[in-house]
Amino acid sequence: MGTGTDRTVRYNYALRLSSGTERQVLAEWDRCRWTWNQCVATSRAAHAVGESCGAARLDKLLTSWRGEQKMAGRGVLGSSAANGP
Secondary structure, eight states: OOOSOOOOOOOOOOOOOOHHHHHHHHHHHHHHHHHHHHHHHHHHHHHHTTOOOOHHHHHHHHHHHHHHOTGGGSHHHHSGGGGOO
């Protein structure tokens, strides 16, 4: 039994975005989903032929994808703001 101080507190938040910000967030989501799908496909293909596919291999591929795909080089992962001043 509890001491009477055990409580569950729930908060609800609503995120309100301007139309421009919403487009940016959705575009970033699309880039993340594309990258995830590429990683899954690469990993599955590698494992199907008995190769390993870890973080180091995927990291190198991510770097190459940024150069090959315009959209992969945009957003948080490709912006100069993400790399610091």
